[in-house]
Amino acid sequence: MASVIDGNGGSRLVVTELGHLKELAMQLEGHLGGSSPDLCKHLASQISSITDRSISLLITATSSSPHGGASDAPPFIRATTKKRKRMDKKRHEVRVGSAGGGGGDHPADDGYSWRKYGQKEILGAKHPRGYYRCTHKSSQGCAATKQVQRTDEDPAFFDVVYLGDHTCVQSQRAAATAGRQAAADAQAPEYDANLMVKTEGPALEPEQQRRGWEDAPTPFLFSSTPACLVPERSPFSAPSTSENWGVSPATSDSNHVVSFPPFEVAAAAAAQFEFEEVMSAIDRADGEFLEDLDIYVSSFLA
DNA sequence: ATTATTTGACCGGA
DNA sequence: TCCGGTCAAATAAT
Numbered sequence: 001m002a003s004v005i006d007g008n009g010g011s012r013l014v015v016t017e018l019g020h021l022k023e024l025a026m027q028l029e030g031h032l033g034g035s036s037p038d039l040c041k042h043l044a045s046q047i048s049s050i051t052d053r054s055i056s057l058l059i060t061a062t063s064s065s066p067h068g069g070a071s072d073a074p075p076f077i078r079a080t081t082k083k084r085k086r087m088d089k090k091r092h093e094v095r096v097g098s099a100g101g102g103g104g105d106h107p108a109d110d111g112y113s114w115r116k117y118g119q120k121e122i123l124g125a126k127h128p129r130g131y132y133r134c135t136h137k138s139s140q141g142c143a144a145t146k147q148v149q150r151t152d153e154d155p156a157f158f159d160v161v162y163l164g165d166h167t168c169v170q171s172q173r174a175a176a177t178a179g180r181q182a183a184a185d186a187q188a189p190e191y192d193a194n195l196m197v198k199t200e201g202p203a204l205e206p207e208q209q210r211r212g213w214e215d216a217p218t219p220f221l222f223s224s225t226p227a228c229l230v231p232e233r234s235p236f237s238a239p240s241t242s243e244n245w246g247v248s249p250a251t252s253d254s255n256h257v258v259s260f261p262p263f264e265v266a267a268a269a270a271a272q273f274e275f276e277e278v279m280s281a282i283d284r285a286d287g288e289f290l291e292d293l294d295i296y297v298s299s300f301l302a
Numbered sequence: 303a304t305t306a307t308t309t310g311a312c313c314g315g316a
Numbered sequence: 317t318c319c320g321g322t323c324a325a326a327t328a329a330t
Contacts, residue, residue: 047325115305115306115307116306116307116308116321117307117309117321117323117324118308118309118320118321118322118323119307119309120321120322121320122319123318123319124318129320130330131320131321131322135305135306147321168320232326256323
């Protein structure tokens, strides 16, 4: 495969960059639990900028096609579309309390900016399901999507299902930043967040699935100190101070509910999810993706 | 003016 | 044909 790709300077560069990306990601993984959050941040930002570069390389390579022009879809796009269709999108399900802890009609903010594009009554469910996509879908082609549905049992809780990848670089930063800000701004004395996280990653290799805090059997409830969920552990969020998410050890026996800002939890979950996405995308990159790229490039040289 | 939400239409898969 | 996901025109918000 390298033979054909080598024929095109731009594509070869992308391949190099992807290799670099994977190397950095593995370094990052190695340092994740470690004692150097600054190094992690540095690695993460490097990954981010290299990804940007690769994307723009690909875009220019695709738009300045010698044949056909921009009118009809290139074979590369067609091939990938087919494959994307075949493979299941990753699904990440979270049960989270409503914003403000009370009976608000929105779930706790997860730091990403979403745009609602639909709502449906769901058979057998008491509440409609809202459909949201990333605000940067048009500007950056971000494919991330989420579905929000009020729980049947308790109207104070929502089931949020995240589908697909966040490819918008800026928003993951914004997630962490806005998150800390929101948590700091909110002076509501107490949130009740009953949180459940379930991740299914059909696109992941088995060996990749046991990485991070999602090792725990899923779904699961946090009934004590959520040490496995503190933001520090997530590669894309900066450390937050303890007063931002004070844990109340005194759990009302009602249901082992832990009190802490739902945002921090949602943001941490989102960041972890994001990291999984990046890792699997990178791993896919040197296999399937490069295969597609090779097909695409071949079509121009044939 | 632009950007977001609402809501019935539309479409594809089971 | 039914269900659920998305589109898009109308409408609201900023």
